[in-house]
Amino acid sequence: MKPHKPFDRNGKTIMVGDVVRIVGVPDLSGISQDCLAKSLPVFQYLVGKYKRVCGFNECGLAEFSFTMHNANGKRGLHSVWIEPFLLHIPQRQSNH
Numbered sequence: 001m002k003p004h005k006p007f008d009r010n011g012k013t014i015m016v017g018d019v020v021r022i023v024g025v026p027d028l029s030g031i032s033q034d035c036l037a038k039s040l041p042v043f044q045y046l047v048g049k050y051k052r053v054c055g056f057n058e059c060g061l062a063e064f065s066f067t068m069h070n071a072n073g074k075r076g077l078h079s080v081w082i083e084p085f086l087l088h089i090p091q092r093q094s095n096h
């Protein structure tokens with residue numbers, strides 16, 4: 001499989017350090033039910049959020065590290081990798 005190109009859903013180039021909006025959940029159909037139960041809430045939490053890209057892996061997936069509270073109210077550190085086409089680079093505001 002060829003690695004994903006670092007382009008967001010609109011074709012804009014994503015670079016390490018960019019802040020992007022996560023606009024979708026990856027296809028998780030190939031993972032076990034146990035992993036799905038743990039992973040799906042994390043990805044659903046991210047949809048609509050703005051996060052900074054930490055890097056890209058060998059498959060071209062963008063890496064994100066962040067903390068979130070679980071159902072028990074405890075904070076946990078998470079790292080996820082998301083296909084670039086599920087990301088959106090926000091329009092930069094003009095200073096004019």
